[in-house]
Amino acid sequence: MRFLILPVLAGALISSPVFAETSQRDLEVIGRALGFMEGVSGSDRTVAIVYDAGSEAEAQALAGAMSGGLSAGRVTLNARLVPMADAGSLSGAHAAVLLGSASGDAGVFSAASSAGVMTVSTDMGCVESGQCVMGVQSAPSVRIVVNRGAADASSVSFAAAFAMMIEEI
Amino acid sequence: MKKQILTTSISALVAGLAWQAGASAQTLDYTAMSELFGEPVTAGATGAPQRASDVPATMVIITGEDIRRFPERDIPGILRHYAGMDVTRYGFGDGQVNIRGAATGYTPRLLVLVNGREVYLDSYGYTAWATLPVQLDEIQQIEVVKGAQSALYGFNAVSGVVNIITRNPELGNYATAHVDGGTDSYTDLSLVAAYGFGDRASVRFSLGSTRADEFGGYPGNTGAAGFGDVEFSRDTLALEGRFALTNKVNLTTEFTHSEVNQVESTSIALAAESEYEITSYRAGVEADTDLGFLTVSGFRNEVEVLYSFGLNETSLTAFAVEDLFKVGTRNTIRLSAEYRDGESNSFPAPGNGDFGYETLAASVMWNRKFSDSIELTLAGRYDHVDWSRDGDLDPALYPFSREDYDVTIEEFSYNAALVWRPEFGGTMRFSTGRGVLAPTMFDIGFGLPVTVGGNTLVISGDPNIEPAIVTNYEIAYDRALSPTVDLRAAVFYHETEKDRGAFGPVPDLFPPAVNAPVFLFGNRGDTATTGAEVTLDGNPEGPWNWSVNYTLQSVEDDLSPFGVNTVRDYEGATPSHLANARVGWTGERFRADVLVNYVSSTDVPMQPVFGAVSRVSVDDVISASFRGEYVINDHLSVALNAQNANFGDGEQTNANTLTESRFWLSLRAGF
Numbered sequence: 001m002r003f004l005i006l007p008v009l010a011g012a013l014i015s016s017p018v019f020a021e022t023s024q025r026d027l028e029v030i031g032r033a034l035g036f037m038e039g040v041s042g043s044d045r046t047v048a049i050v051y052d053a054g055s056e057a058e059a060q061a062l063a064g065a066m067s068g069g070l071s072a073g074r075v076t077l078n079a080r081l082v083p084m085a086d087a088g089s090l091s092g093a094h095a096a097v098l099l100g101s102a103s104g105d106a107g108v109f110s111a112a113s114s115a116g117v118m119t120v121s122t123d124m125g126c127v128e129s130g131q132c133v134m135g136v137q138s139a140p141s142v143r144i145v146v147n148r149g150a151a152d153a154s155s156v157s158f159a160a161a162f163a164m165m166i167e168e169i
Numbered sequence: 170m171k172k173q174i175l176t177t178s179i180s181a182l183v184a185g186l187a188w189q190a191g192a193s194a195q196t197l198d199y200t201a202m203s204e205l206f207g208e209p210v211t212a213g214a215t216g217a218p219q220r221a222s223d224v225p226a227t228m229v230i231i232t233g234e235d236i237r238r239f240p241e242r243d244i245p246g247i248l249r250h251y252a253g254m255d256v257t258r259y260g261f262g263d264g265q266v267n268i269r270g271a272a273t274g275y276t277p278r279l280l281v282l283v284n285g286r287e288v289y290l291d292s293y294g295y296t297a298w299a300t301l302p303v304q305l306d307e308i309q310q311i312e313v314v315k316g317a318q319s320a321l322y323g324f325n326a327v328s329g330v331v332n333i334i335t336r337n338p339e340l341g342n343y344a345t346a347h348v349d350g351g352t353d354s355y356t357d358l359s360l361v362a363a364y365g366f367g368d369r370a371s372v373r374f375s376l377g378s379t380r381a382d383e384f385g386g387y388p389g390n391t392g393a394a395g396f397g398d399v400e401f402s403r404d405t406l407a408l409e410g411r412f413a414l415t416n417k418v419n420l421t422t423e424f425t426h427s428e429v430n431q432v433e434s435t436s437i438a439l440a441a442e443s444e445y446e447i448t449s450y451r452a453g454v455e456a457d458t459d460l461g462f463l464t465v466s467g468f469r470n471e472v473e474v475l476y477s478f479g480l481n482e483t484s485l486t487a488f489a490v491e492d493l494f495k496v497g498t499r500n501t502i503r504l505s506a507e508y509r510d511g512e513s514n515s516f517p518a519p520g521n522g523d524f525g526y527e528t529l530a531a532s533v534m535w536n537r538k539f540s541d542s543i544e545l546t547l548a549g550r551y552d553h554v555d556w557s558r559d560g561d562l563d564p565a566l567y568p569f570s571r572e573d574y575d576v577t578i579e580e581f582s583y584n585a586a587l588v589w590r591p592e593f594g595g596t597m598r599f600s601t602g603r604g605v606l607a608p609t610m611f612d613i614g615f616g617l618p619v620t621v622g623g624n625t626l627v628i629s630g631d632p633n634i635e636p637a638i639v640t641n642y643e644i645a646y647d648r649a650l651s652p653t654v655d656l657r658a659a660v661f662y663h664e665t666e667k668d669r670g671a672f673g674p675v676p677d678l679f680p681p682a683v684n685a686p687v688f689l690f691g692n693r694g695d696t697a698t699t700g701a702e703v704t705l706d707g708n709p710e711g712p713w714n715w716s717v718n719y720t721l722q723s724v725e726d727d728l729s730p731f732g733v734n735t736v737r738d739y740e741g742a743t744p745s746h747l748a749n750a751r752v753g754w755t756g757e758r759f760r761a762d763v764l765v766n767y768v769s770s771t772d773v774p775m776q777p778v779f780g781a782v783s784r785v786s787v788d789d790v791i792s793a794s795f796r797g798e799y800v801i802n803d804h805l806s807v808a809l810n811a812q813n814a815n816f817g818d819g820e821q822t823n824a825n826t827l828t829e830s831r832f833w834l835s836l837r838a839g840f
Binding site: 029032033035073074140141142148160161162163164165167168169 | 204219495538
């Protein structure tokens with residue numbers, strides 16, 4: 001029996017999505033990248049953290065990091081916690097960091113894009129599938145990928161030099 | 170339209186580059202970009218903004234923070250500490266810089282830009298570095314691109330490009346002043362300031378004044394006697410305005426003026442004292458449009474140089490238009506066209522008619538990202554140059570008529586580079602380029618009768634001279650050896666065909682073919698440099714950081730006989746080994762840097778008086794320099810600098826002067 005259970009468990013682990021946790025360094029890269037979004041004035045940026053039950057602790061940690069405003073280059077990030085089920089209330093945010101199963105969820109992306117919110121995740125699969133505008137990796141070196149189709153759908157555009165220095169798909 | 174062609178672009182020819190949304194206009198914020206990507210950024214390699222790790226060339230980026238830690242007072246002094254840089258100090262102010270070969274007098278192989286404006290002198294294509302209207306305190310970064318880059322930058326960019334970028338006044342107010350005082354009557358005053366008027370206008374102001382005793386002459390060179398009594402002087406002014414006409418359109422304007430008196434080495438190794446007075450005007454409009462980022466720019470350089478052999482007055486007026494855009498998600502294209510008009514007075518002898526040239530050029534650059542690991546850059550440029558002369562020359566002296574100067578030169582140059590990030594780590598760059606070293610005002614139009622022993626001889630430019638062609642091949646590899654240690658290495662082959670200039674002590678033409686013996690500026694043969702360079706940079710946790718680099722160069726000449734038809738000897742004058750080391754320590758209030766340089770022995774040309782050409786051996790040179798800075802508070806610091814501290818009253822580094830130790834105290838205020 002044990003010989004049957006182990007492969008089943010292993011198969012379950014392999015098929016379950018594996019989400020890289022979003023670090024404070026990732027958050028700083030996201031914040032600096034927000035500084036190159038067009039059509040946004042001022043230095044304050046509201047960042048919605050969209051989470052599921054499995055990523056609530058991670059969301060709380062990120063919100064804590066932004067408590068009182070996290071300075072990232074020329075902008076200051078302020079967090080707004082948004083449970084995945086409340087993705088329809090993203091309006092007013094400049095960006096949405098998608099955690100757990102919110103990253104890659106078509107409903108969350110649809111809600112964010114219709115509100116003109118730039119979606120970002122550290123899960124590169126999200127941006128590759130077009131369910132996020134931006135994918136960010138801060139280590140070992142900074143990597144920023146933008147899905148142009150998702151950006152157009154979200155009415156999001158970036159400064160020209162920034163667009164030339166990142167990967168676009 | 171926006172879905173096919175991203176509305177982006179950038180100009181390397183106009184100072185304002187990249188785009189920080191929220192800033193008053195779309196200018197490249199080097200600081201914000203560098204902080205975002207964790208590495209320097211540049212538009213200097215292709216004209217498009219890139220991360221340093223992505224550039225398709227062997228390149229060094231020296232940041233303002235780096236610059237402020239060197240015990241140096243000018244840019245050649247800073248560049249000598251980097252791999253692959255040949256720097257020869259011919260006088261207190263005359264440091265000549267080359268890449269991939271000896272830095273001879275009036276080195277004409279390097280393109281030097283300040284905020285995109287050419288600052289090399291059109292007379293002979295060399296850079297009188299002391300005349301640059303830039304204070305070290307205002308430099309954002311210095312970008313050094315190694316190897317032939319003519320397809321991207323045009324003439325003179327055959328051994329490399331040095332692009333000096335000043336801090337952008339649009340991105341914040343600042344003011345810095347320093348007062349230096351030191352040995353050998355050295356004083357240096359510098360004031361730079363930037364101020365923004367709302368979100369739409371900003372200005373940068375820069376002022377500098379330097380005085381010092383020149384280095385003493387090399388005792389074996391009778392032509393350099395008395396140089397120690399010459400006062401080096403430098404006064405510079407720069408005023409820049411930046412205006413956001415709309416959210417998508419920027420205007421940049423700049424005025425500069427500089428006056429310099431210095432000891433220097435001429436192209437034929439004669440020691441000389443020269444006075445420079447240079448004024449420049451620059452303007453550019455950048456517009457972010459649906460067709461890409463359009464740039465229209467122009468500049469005018471007005472140069473007066475009182476050489477030991479005559480007054481040269483030249484002007485260079487240039488206009489360029491370019492468009493940089495992205496096609497799809499993987500292609501970046503830059504199209505550009507340029508017009509140049511260079512003029513010179515009848516020089517050095519008056520009465521032969523003014524002369525000059527007009528150039529039309531067109532170029533294209535294509536960058537394609539095939540995948541995350543492979544990127545290709547191709548660039549090509551076509552130049553059409555028409556020379557002409559306004560007056561008739563005395564047929565009793567000169568071998569050329571006015572019509573002989575109606576010369577057309579057409580040349581094509583290219584650059585190609587493949588950047589590959591292999592799975593085993595790091596970045597490899599394979600690059601090649603064909604550069605064109607076009608004839609200069611001296612090469613074409615120089616005209617001077619001289620009397621030697623009662624006989625009249627003539628030194629003449631040659632309208633039939635051909636451009637020198639430089640072909641360059643490089644393979645470079647960069648990687649992080651550990652989280653705190655970076656490796657940069659390159660091997661290169663750099664070949665020059667039909668090297669031009671530098672006549673020898675024996676005339677090239679004799680009677681009866683001509684009426685008087687004539688020395689010609691002509692093509693003198695070929696030379697090639699093969700070599701390698703390696704740099705290790707360490708930035709461990711804690712107060713220490715360090716850097717070491719080594720360059721190996723092997724030169725093979727196939728030139729006209731030395732001491733007969735030319736004074737060129739790259740084999741002898743190029744050091745085979747260059748090595749540099751630096752250790753820095755940073756505390757809460759105290760910073761210290763120790764630097765050591767090694768230059769292996771050379772045999773360099775010497776010509777104390779015209780016609781007396783010989784070689785002089787220069788032994789291995791080791792120099793030690795240090796700098797200690799104490800930060801008094803957030804605005805004030807004081808630093809003690811020792812440059813070449815072990816040289817004492819003079820170390821032989823060339824055949825004209827002895828390089829001396831210099832010590833100075835610097836008081837700096839920044840706001």
